[in-house]
Structures are given as structure tokens and as C-alpha cells.
Amino acid sequence: MSLHTLELPDYREQAPEVSARFKRIRERPVVLSVKGLRKDFGSNGETHTVFDEVSLDIHRREFVTIIGPSGCGKSTFIRIVAGLDDASGGEILLDGKAIHGPGPDRGMVFQGYTLFPWQTVKQNVMFGLEMRGKAWNTAESEARQWLEMVGLSKFENSYPHELSGGMKQRVAIARALANEPRILIMDEPFGALDALTRCKMQSYLLQIWKKVDVTILFITHDLDEAVLLSDRIMVLGVNPGGVREVIENPVPRPRSVAQMLSPEFLSVKHRLDELIHGPVTEQEEERLPVIKLTEAGDEVE
Amino acid sequence: MAKSDWLGLKSELPPRRRLTLIVLSFVVPIALWSSVSYVPWLWHPNIRISVPGDVDYFVEDMELPRVDFQRELEKVREAGGTMPEGVRVNPIYLPPPHKVARAFYTAFTTEPRLPNEPWLHESLGVSIRTILWGFILSSLAGVPLGILCGTYRFFSRLQEPFVEFFRYLPAPAFGALCVAVLGIDAGPKIAIIFIGTFFQQVLVIANTVRKVDPALIEAAQTLGARGWKLVRRVVIPASVSDIYTDMRILLGWAWTYLIVAEVVGTMSGITYFINQQARYRNFDNVYAAIFMIGIIGLTSDMVLAGIGKVIFPWKRRTRSGRKSILEWMQEPGSAWRKEPPNPRAAAALAAKA
Numbered sequence: 305m306s307l308h309t310l311e312l313p314d315y316r317e318q319a320p321e322v323s324a325r326f327k328r329i330r331e332r333p334v335v336l337s338v339k340g341l342r343k344d345f346g347s348n349g350e351t352h353t354v355f356d357e358v359s360l361d362i363h364r365r366e367f368v369t370i371i372g373p374s375g376c377g378k379s380t381f382i383r384i385v386a387g388l389d390d391a392s393g394g395e396i397l398l399d400g401k402a403i404h405g406p407g408p409d410r411g412m413v414f415q416g417y418t419l420f421p422w423q424t425v426k427q428n429v430m431f432g433l434e435m436r437g438k439a440w441n442t443a444e445s446e447a448r449q450w451l452e453m454v455g456l457s458k459f460e461n462s463y464p465h466e467l468s469g470g471m472k473q474r475v476a477i478a479r480a481l482a483n484e485p486r487i488l489i490m491d492e493p494f495g496a497l498d499a500l501t502r503c504k505m506q507s508y509l510l511q512i513w514k515k516v517d518v519t520i521l522f523i524t525h526d527l528d529e530a531v532l533l534s535d536r537i538m539v540l541g542v543n544p545g546g547v548r549e550v551i552e553n554p555v556p557r558p559r560s561v562a563q564m565l566s567p568e569f570l571s572v573k574h575r576l577d578e579l580i581h582g583p584v585t586e587q588e589e590e591r592l593p594v595i596k597l598t599e600a601g602d603e604v605e
Numbered sequence: 606m607a608k609s610d611w612l613g614l615k616s617e618l619p620p621r622r623r624l625t626l627i628v629l630s631f632v633v634p635i636a637l638w639s640s641v642s643y644v645p646w647l648w649h650p651n652i653r654i655s656v657p658g659d660v661d662y663f664v665e666d667m668e669l670p671r672v673d674f675q676r677e678l679e680k681v682r683e684a685g686g687t688m689p690e691g692v693r694v695n696p697i698y699l700p701p702p703h704k705v706a707r708a709f710y711t712a713f714t715t716e717p718r719l720p721n722e723p724w725l726h727e728s729l730g731v732s733i734r735t736i737l738w739g740f741i742l743s744s745l746a747g748v749p750l751g752i753l754c755g756t757y758r759f760f761s762r763l764q765e766p767f768v769e770f771f772r773y774l775p776a777p778a779f780g781a782l783c784v785a786v787l788g789i790d791a792g793p794k795i796a797i798i799f800i801g802t803f804f805q806q807v808l809v810i811a812n813t814v815r816k817v818d819p820a821l822i823e824a825a826q827t828l829g830a831r832g833w834k835l836v837r838r839v840v841i842p843a844s845v846s847d848i849y850t851d852m853r854i855l856l857g858w859a860w861t862y863l864i865v866a867e868v869v870g871t872m873s874g875i876t877y878f879i880n881q882q883a884r885y886r887n888f889d890n891v892y893a894a895i896f897m898i899g900i901i902g903l904t905s906d907m908v909l910a911g912i913g914k915v916i917f918p919w920k921r922r923t924r925s926g927r928k929s930i931l932e933w934m935q936e937p938g939s940a941w942r943k944e945p946p947n948p949r950a951a952a953a954l955a956a957k958a
Contacts, residue, residue, distance in 0.1 A: 388823050408829030418824035421919045422842045431838070432828035463919045483828060 312571040318554045319568075326552055329535060332364040334400075335519045336385065336487050341394035343380055354380055355545035358394070360538060362487065362519055369522045369530045372540030372548075373580050378523050381540070382489050385521065386412050398486055408432055411480030415492045417472040419464040425475050426451065426460040432483040450478040453512065470501040474508065481512070487519045494529070503561065506532055510559060527576045531569055532559055539579045548579050635702060642701035649693035658689030668694060700889040705896070708889035718885070725878055725890075729897065732863055732874035735791060739798025739866070740859045744852065747806035751848075754807060755814025756840050768807050776801035776862055780869040789870030797866035802859050809851050817843040846917040853909050860902050 318326070341358040344351045354377035362368050370378045383389040385396055387406035396403050398410065406412075411432075419428050426447050433443035451457050454474040464472055473493055480488055494502045506529060513520060524530050530537050531553060539548040554568045563569050611622065618626070641647050652674040657663035660677045674691060681688055695701075700708075712725045723731070753760040776797050783793035817840055825839040867876035875894055882890040913920070 386827055388826070406823070406826035408827070410827060412824065412827040414820060414824060416820055418818075418820045420821060420825075420839070420842070422846070422917070423919075431825070431830075435825075435829040435834065435838075465919060479828065489827075 312574055313567050315551065315554060315568075315571040315575040317568075318552065319556055322554050322556050325557070326535070329363050329366050332366075334361045335364050335366075335398065336360075336362040336521065337397040337400075338385070339395050339397070341381070341384065341396065342392045343377060343384065343389075344392040353392075353545060355540060355547075356393075358540075358547055360547075360550070362521060365513075365517060365519055366536065367513060367520045367522065367534045369524060369534035369537045370540060371524060371527070371530045371537055371576060371580065373542055374525070376540040376542045377545055378540050379491055382412075382491055382521060382523055385487075386410050386489050388412075408436060408483040409486045411483055411485035411488045413473070413476050413480050413488065413490045413493045415495045417464070417469070417476055417496075419472055419475055419479070421464055424461050424463055425456060425467070428464070428475055429479045429482050432479060436483065447478075447482060450482045451475075453515070454478045454508070468501070469497050470505055473497070473505060477509070477512065481516060481518065485518065487521055490520065490522045492523050492525065495524070495526075502529075507561070509533065527573050527580075528564060530576065531555060531572045532561070532564065537572070537576065539576065541579070549575075551575065639702050642695060642699070645693050649695055651694050651696055652691035653694045654689060654691045656687070656690035659684075659686035660689050663689050668697070697886055698888050700892065704889040705892040708887075708893035709897070712882075712890045712893050715890075718881075722881065723878070725894070728873075728875050728878040728894075729901075731791075732867065732876075732898075733901070735794045735866065735874060736798060736856075736859050736863055738791070739795045739862075740802060740856055742795065743799045743802040743806055743859075747803045748810055748848065748852075751807045751810025752814050752836075752841065752844075754811035755817075755844070756836055761811060765808065765811065768804050772804035772808065774800075777865040777869075780865075784870050791873075793869045794866040794873065797869055798859050798862050801862035801866075802855055805858065806851075806855055809855065810848055813847045813851055814840060814844045816847070846913065846920045849909075849913050849917065853906055853913075856909075857902060857906065860898065863898070 338358060338360045342356045343354045345354060346352070354375075358381065360368070370381060372378050380389060384391045385403075387403055387410065403410070419425075420431065423431065426444070429447035429450050430440075430443040433446055434440070438446070448457065448460065451460055454477060456471060456474055456478070459467060459471065464475070467475065476493075477488075494505045497505060510533065522530075522533060532555075534553055537551045537553060539551065540546065541548040551572060553572055555563055555566065555572065556568075610616075611618070617623075650671055651668045652671055654663050654665060654667045654669075654674075657665060657667075659681050663677070671693070674689075678689065715725075717724060750760075750764065754764050755761070779800055780793065780797060783796040787793045787796055821843055822835065822839055825835055830838060863874070864876050867874045872880060875898060879891050879894050882888075882894065
């Protein structure tokens with residue numbers, strides 16, 4: 305069964321409470337402002353533009369997801385925002401000020417956990433606090449609070465290698481949030497987790513985001529994840545690289561997994577699918593040159 | 606389990622088999638040595654005379670090659686007279702294992718022949734001191750320089766090409782120079798070990814530091830770490846356990862430089878002992894002294910590996926680099942390991958108790 309067989313509403317249609325919510329978000333101050341960002345990669349004198357003219361304003365406590373096919377530069381984009389890569393053009397403003405290199409005002413959660421293996425869970429969370437010059441005692445009690453929030457108080461003296469993937473990522477989130485960043489950048493944070501853990505982590509993240517004053521910029525290649533979590537979804541494309549569309553997600557909050565079969569959810573997902581993979585019809589589907597190797601009459605379909 | 610599992614590609618062996626192989630790795634060479642020593646028809650190229658007979662230059666306990674003995678035997682048989690007798694023996698430079706084993710004790714208790722000659726334990730002490738001084742001095746300079754080269758491209762470009770060149774110069778080649786500068790006593794010996802260790806150390810440690818996961822450094826940067834703090838709080842701790850493993854390997858290399866170092870100037874330490882004993886033809890003592898170097902090296906490596914496990918608790922499971930025998934034994938599920946292999950089982954046991 306494909307999505308085409310369902311009668312779906314237009315993804316741009318918003319229920320009154322949803323559009324009211326977007327109106328409220330737009331009234332909030334802009335935290336991160338990306339203006340005309342361009343990134344070129346050069347090799348042997350040839351330059352290849354990954355994306356150009358990417359502009360995006362993210363408001364306080366908004367949840368924005370970037371999605372796109374591989375090679376669209378979504379990781380490059382947020383690495384530039386985090387200050388880990390340089391842009392080839394355009395500018396990035398955080399609270400109206402241009403950014404210079406990486407800093408604690410933009411927390412980052414990586415796909416590969418990147419916890420410090422030589423430190424216990426608690427010491428990992430304390431790291432940023434100590435870097436900002438907080439006294440050890442203050443840092444410790446704050447770290448404990450953050451660990452309690454992600455439900456890992458019992459593991460404060462464990463080493464990262466003793467934790468499961470989902471727990472490691474919760475520590476990484478606590479570590480990034482402990483710095484009270486203006487924006488939390490998440491680069492496919494749940495990409496390495498199994499489907500069940502991933503589902504749990506998405507609900508954890510929504511709970512955390514509700515409780516903490518933080519703006520989130522999230523990257524994923526999972527359509528469901530994008531629709532389930534975000535307020536707005538920015539779709540990047542390849543050849544030419546750049547923004548395809550910024551979608552205001554019509555799925556009302558509070559979100560839950562039960563909404564994944566609602567018409568709004570499916571309509572957004574369908575639109576994302578179109579933007580990323582292009583409209584697919586039966587005839588266009590690529591046929592593999594497979595020779596029939598099974599016995600006649602032994603069909604699976 | 607199937608027989609083919611002994612040779613499973615990259616798959617770990619069950620504890621019992623692993624232990625068998627560890628024991629075999631020592632038993633096989635000792636068994637070879639024993640069979641050559643104790644089975645009379647294996648090798649034994651010489652004859653030790655027990656009855657000189659009518660050969661004028663034969664005396665009791667004299668040793669000579671079997672062919673020469675046979676020739677003399679024929680001569681006596683033709684001329685008629687008392688036949689010489691003898692037993693097949695190995696050359697004096699291949700003592701049997703039990704004599705070498707005994708020498709491990711007797712070498713320490715034999716009084717030196719010359720009045721100013723050191724006892725064995727004194728010789729060993731001198732050697733260990735030489736190694737340690739050479740290694741400590743080299744590490745004091747080499748470790749910080751290695752870390753700098755591994756962290757900053759500036760130092761890497763500035764230092765490493767020259768170090769790379771210098772490490773090809775054989776350390777013993779500096780022997781005469783070291784004597785001219787540092788005299789004939791401990792100085793030049795320590796210098797040779799320093800030269801032999803230092804340049805390798807800088808390159809090996811720089812390489813280890815360069816291998817620090819860049820994602821960890823980026824994560825630290827997004828948490829606000831920069832400059833020297835980034836080096837002190839991330840780069841060094843991220844590589845320190847691998848540096849420790851490097852140091853264990855380098856200490857092994859320092860031992861291999863010991864013998865050439867001790868020949869420089871006045872011969873000293875274990876080298877002097879070995880040399881004197883070879884001169885006295887006490888080859889059992891010579892072997893014992895050589896094996897003692899191996900035993901000291903292996904023991905110190907095992908001790909250091911054990912210390913490493915205590916001071917780097919996060920490395921207990923994700924181990925990298927070289928394993929010592931101790932670690933081979935302590936692999937999860939090994940027969941030598943005391944604690945149960947998984948923490949949950951440990952907790953369950955604790956709960957029962």
C-alpha cells in the first residue's frame with residue numbers, strides 16, 4: 305500500500321490552533337539568523353557549490369528540522385552554524401551578533417555520542433560548566449540536576465562504555481544542555497540507535513524540550529522523525545543545492561506516536577517524500593536486472 | 606567444538622584453549638632444548654673422554670669432535686693397546702636446561718673471582734639503573750615534545766623531519782663520541798639509551814596524539830574548551846592511555862639497547878657479568894643472565910600493564926594497542942580471571958551474598 309492510495313489533505317492547511325501557534329512563534333525574538341549562506345568545496349581548481357542562498361530565521365524555543373537527500377550538505381550546514389566549518393559566503397547571527405568559531409552558546413549533539421571515555425557520566429556533564437569557569441561544587445550540583453532530568457542519576461559514576469547507545473545520547477544531551485546554550489544543534493543524534501530506542505529517544509527529547517528554554521536545530525534523514533518532532537522543516541536539495549521548501553508542520557502539539565497515522569502527518573510526510581525523492585510512479589521505479597532463480601509456481605507475491 | 610575452531614579467523618578461543626596455547630608457547634621451545642640436551646643421539650657432536658687409553662694427548666674430561674675421536678680410536682685399534690672410552694656430549698656452549706635452571710640460583714651465590722668484580726645482583730642493579738635513567742631522561746624530553754608535535758602542526762613541521770632523519774642514525778655509532786664527552790662510567794651508557802629511545806619516542810607519541818578522535822575535540826570546542834585548556838583537558842587525557850602503552854613498548858626497546866650501551870667505555874652491568882662468565886666458560890651462568898633480562902623485562906611489562914588497568918579504568922573493556930601476557934590471561938571468560946565476566950552476574954552474586 306502506498307501513500308498515493310489515500311485521500312490526503314493539503315499539507316499547507318493548518319487547524320486554527322496550529323496557525324495561532326505559528327503566529328506566536330513568529331512574534332518571539334529571532335535566536336539564530338542565517339543569511340544567504342553558501343558553501344563551496346574546491347578540488348584541483350574546480351569548485352563545487354554544495355548549497356547557496358540558504359536563509360533561515362529560527363525563533364526562540366522553536367524546533368526546526370533540516371532534511372534532505374545525502375549530499376545536500378545538511379551536516380555541513382549545521383557544522384557551519386556550530387562554528388566547526390567555515391562558510392564560503394553569507395552570514396550567521398546568533399542573537400544579532402555574528403558567530404566566530406565554536407562556542408558554548410551553540411551546544412551540539414553528534415551522531416557518534418562523542419562522550420569523553422576517560423570521564424564518568426557526571427564528569428562529562430560537568431565538562432562544559434568547568435570550561436566556563438564554574439567552581440567544582442557548583443558544576444557538580446548542576447550536573448546532577450541535568451542527569452536527573454534525563455533520568456540517569458543512577459549512572460553518574462559509570463563510564464560511557466558501560467552505557468547503552470540511548471543512554472550515551474541522553475548523557476550527551478544533558479552535557480550540551482548543561483551549558484544553557486541559546487540553540488541546541490543535533491546532527492542525526494538518533495541515527496545510530498535501533499528503531500525502538502530511537503522511538504523512546506524522540507519522546508524523551510520532546511519532554512526535555514518542553515521543560516527547558518532551548519531552541520533546537522535538528523538534522524535527520526528520517527521523514528517520520530522530522531514530522532514527529534519539528535515545528536518547521538527545511539528541505540534541502542542537490543543539483544542545484546539549496547532550500548527546496550520550508551514547511552510549517554500542521555500536526556498539532558502535544559505530539560505523540562499515535563499521530564503518525566493522522567491525515568496531517570501523512571500529508572506532510574508525503575510532501576517531504578516528493579521533495580526528496582521526486583514523484584515516483586510505478587513505471588519509473590528502477591528495475592533491477594535480476595534473472596529469475598526460483599522455481600515456477602513458487603511466487604512470493 | 607569442531608577442530609577447525611582452533612584456527613577461526615580473528616575469533617577468540619575458549620579460555621581453556623587459550624591457556625593451553627599460552628603454556629605451549631613456552632613449553633615448545635623448552636622441550637626442543639631439552640630433547641637436544643637429554644636425548645643422546647640427537648646432535649651431541651663431541652666426545653668427552655672418560656678413559657684416555659693409549660692415546661698420548663687424551664686426558665680425562667677432555668672434549669673433542671666425534672670424527673677426531675673415531676680416527677684416534679681406529680689408530681689404537683690397528684696398533685693394539687688400551688682403547689680410549691668416552692661419552693657423547695654437546696659442546697660446552699649448550700648447557701642442558703637443568704644446569705641453566707640451577708644457575709639461576711647459583712649465579713647469585715657464586716663469589717666473584719676477582720676482588721673488585723661485582724656480584725650478579727650488583728651487576729643487574731647497575732643495568733636497571735642505566736635503563737631507568739636513560740628512559741626517564743628521554744621521556745622527560747620526548748613525551749612533551751611528542752604531545753606538542755601531535756597537537757600542533759607548527760611543532761610537527763618544525764621538529765619531525767629532523768627527528769625522522771636522526772632516528773636512522775644507529776645509537777651505538779655515538780659510542781665513541783659519548784665517551785669523549787661524558788667519560789667512561791655511567792654517562793655514555795645512559796646517553797646511548799637516551800639516543801636510542803628519544804627519537805623513536807617523539808615520533809611514536811606524536812602519532813598516537815594525532816590519532817585522537819577529532820570528534821572529541823570538536824565536541825569539547827562546542828562545550829567552550831579552547832587553547833591550552835583543550836590540550837590539557839581533552840587531547841592529553843584522550844591519548845594518555847595509548848601513550849602509556851607506547852611507553853611500555855619503548856621501555857622494551859630501551860632494554861635492547863642496554864647491551865651495546867654497556868660495552869661503551871668501561872664495560873659494566875649485566876654485560877660485564879655475561880662477558881666474564883663466558884670467559885670462565887660458565888655458559889650456564891651466561892644463559893641464566895640472558896634469560897634474567899627477559900624475565901625482568903616481561904615482569905616489568907606485566908606490572909605496568911596491571912598498573913595501567915588500575916589508572917585507566919575506562920580502558921578495561923575497549924582495549925587498544927599491545928597486550929601483555931597478563932592481559933591475554935585476563936580476557937573475558939579466561940580461566941585466570943577471578944571475577945564473573947559480566948557486571949550483571951557480579952551484581953546477582955553480590956545480592957545473593
